[in-house]
Amino acid sequence: VNPAATAAVLIIGNEILSGKTQDANLKFLGESFARLGIVLAEARVIRDEPEVIAAVVNELRARYTYVFTTGGIGPTHDDLTAESIARAFGVELVVDEEARRRIATSGRELNAARLKMATVPKGATLIDNSVSLAPGFRIGNVFVLAGIPSIARAMFAAAEAELEGGRPILSESIDVYQREGDFAAALEAIAKRYPEVDIGSYPFSREGRLGASLVVRGTDPARVAAAMAEIRATLAPTG
């Protein structure tokens, strides 16, 4: 196990930044890393530009244990992730024969566009895709997933066995219908007594009622439970 394992998510795609598309992968990836005991340290959303992608991949792969990218591995002209990652690693692009074989099983014409989906940076290994045919790939500590959420999930499941995390990061939460300004001091006092867990307060407004979700996260089940018990006793004694 690797208790200090960290990760970054890199979401590649103009459609997310233009507001055309709502990202639907980060939440799933965040939950998955927590389950695996890997701290997701940051996420970035960048445009489909090879120089930018390559520079950011190099920055992130040097800084974190794992980097997961989503998007940009399809057959169209705006799918630039594979060539950008080859550039980042300073390797050439090659056709992976196993990927070509899988894509060919569709029976559809293996034209230049489809062959592009079998083209990966030299040295990459494939990440299986149980939903459609074209695989993702891994090179070094960089895992390259599709952007379509169902396929990104299938690829993450296929890659998961290659990750070495620590103890799962547990999370407990309770919703209270009180104002943060009224309980902030009491919550801070509890947070100071439990420095080994993260305590967060996330305000909401539901059907006109103000409240907050109080979240305790940590790897020690006993400390997470104890902190939550104190929060409950202090802020939601009737709950």
Add this chain to the structure above:
Amino acid sequence: VNPAATAAVLIIGNEILSGKTQDANLKFLGESFARLGIVLAEARVIRDEPEVIAAVVNELRARYTYVFTTGGIGPTHDDLTAESIARAFGVELVVDEEARRRIATSGRELNAARLKMATVPKGATLIDNSVSLAPGFRIGNVFVLAGIPSIARAMFAAAEAELEGGRPILSESIDVYQREGDFAAALEAIAKRYPEVDIGSYPFSREGRLGASLVVRGTDPARVAAAMAEIRATLAPTG
């Protein structure tokens, strides 16, 4: 007008990275920047850690025309954005008297937690909040918004008049029920004839049918329309 205006969005909050909460601000901000003719170049999601927030704010404000942050300006111990931005700018935190006056109008006790919401980096100006009382603030080219989506939207509306963008970035799209691998070459040929617009293809699966959204974006209405007309004629002649 500033046709070269760029922006970055900085989403501050452990709850987004842990998968606890789905971000609901980036899509809105992306749409807003497009309308204002400002290129949203990147977005980042980072943890509630002052050193990290300060370093990233300094990196982004040097690189882009505008930086918009969301999250971390409430009254609880995990709301660290104001102090982090003061650190980034090398200024002290001060109580803003107008912000204090607004927060006091609630009639609720103006305790230390609520006073924290009136505390901003020295030199900041307030961003009005028409939903609740506590304002956001602007310092230099950094605009600091709340994380709650309804409040983030209200603050953006209040700050919008201070932004100098260019011609609106227009977007047209059409959904086709064809496979990307079959139309990629034709689409690329069109994209090459319209270098001044961005043409993107975003695959989807709906009720078992594969297809793609084809999106044309650009500032010249005639060129956007012409590119879309070619796409339509080539890929969706019956549409």
